[in-house]
Amino acid sequence: MHDLLIRNALILDGSGLAPTQGDLGISDGKILEIGRARQQYKETLDAGGLALMPGIIDNHTHYDAQLTWDPLASPSPALGVTTAIIGNCGFTIAPCRPADRELILKNLTQVEGMSLDVLMAGTHWGFESVPEFFAMLERQGVAINVAGFVGHSSVRTYVMGEEAPKRAATAAEVARMRDLVLEGVRAGAVGFATSTSPNHNGHGGIPMPSRLADDAELRALVGCLKEAGRGVFMLTKGGQTKVEFLEELAAACGRPVVVAALLHNNTSPRSVFDDLEKIAAANARGRRLFGAVSCCPLTMDFTLRSPYVFEGLTAWKPALSLAGESYKAQLREPGFRKRIGEEIRNPAAGVRLFNGEWEKVYVENVRRPEHRKWQQCTVAELARATGADPLDAMLDLALAEDLDTEFSALLLNSDEAAVGAMLGHPNSLVSLSDAGAHLTLFNDAGFGLHLLGHWVREKKVLTLPEAVRKLTSDPARVFGIPGRGKLEPGFAADLCLFDPSTVGRGPKKRVQDLPAGGTRLLMPPTGVRGVWVNGLQVADERGARPELSGSKRLPGRILREFLS
């Protein structure tokens, strides 16, 4: 007797081909048969009217720290995700010497959207090297499959300590970094990840260490992938990093390169398409480059206590290291405001997070009763009503409320015609959920459900089989993940059962469930009926199965073997 038969489902096998109606049998964590069942099963589930697809492979997450206190990788399993790639942008917690733990977590606070208190209280340290980190996750167990990058910023901190976010590396330091990258990749890392983005700052505004790397350092470290004969290079690029340079790296190492983060920007509407065309041209020359795009509008909820939205601006720098009264004094300072305003209005600055679209910044929640009239107004409306400049209006409102005012900004990727074209581009990779990061700002862990609900059902930009392919076999192919991403006999039983007429994600809500009382945003699933990882059900229509918490038998695997 085999384990489970899912009967009479619309089967989307991940190939992108037209679906078929049939049964799928599971035995011992794997798919045994598809079509008309011939074997006997202990359990049967009638899936009439529902669709069955391979579990979603979320290729851009930041669960590195979270997995040490939350092996369930909440909220991803309930959102149809069965495999997550961690360590994107090079933000990892291994390798890390015991003495550098606070330093490493300080790097993560800003980009992960978690306070240092949350990270210090939550992170369990039972490792120093990358192989030890993977082994610890394996011992502890994980609810979904996990593959991890070797992260440039951690490698740099391991070798250079406090100097890592301050200067270029010497040749000797680069040689020691190479040893660490090779060690990680040979121990089963999925590749090497880095960031050159000016939006990526650590605690107190220090740049992420990888941003200090020169071209020679990048060439040397990416070269490790050629030496190891395996791995993907992933990079979140700032405007100064050109696709031409990434093509050069791809040619030298012969490995796939994932170029992030291609988000559409209304003030520079062609730039992502220019990048995608350069990627297409490089691939025509035999390279394997992929442009990481997002199917979600980039919205961030923020207070002026931690305004990630502005922290990438050069003129914001003086405020980054300040706190308390001196920070508030800086926000009041007219010269500071003038320079911020000028930089925001300067269209030559290229791609960045916020581009002066004040009509897309909303006042979400106010603290003082006399400000309630501004709730749900845009900052543009607030400015018109008060006769002030929008930046002044926003800062003055926040300062009058001890910086507790909550704002919500619709930043990038909100032009639906443009995003539709990016999703349909042959060289794009649906990505960038950032699950596990930016927790107080937004939560796109349900990106896959949004693709199926919004872009397939509502907008009809993609067909259902195409969208499923983009969430499953496409990332499996890019990252060389064997035996997953398709429904085929012998493949892992990583599955998502859903109702195509209701699949999507619900309204956002703020919950307080992080260590040390930290809060985060969630967007719960709609239309998901069941999620299985290696044959074990991890979620049903009510969300993640409660019996998993505290369970010693979590079904996820640490993935270490990849196809070249």
Ligand SMILES: [Zn+2]
């Ligand atoms: Zn990232």
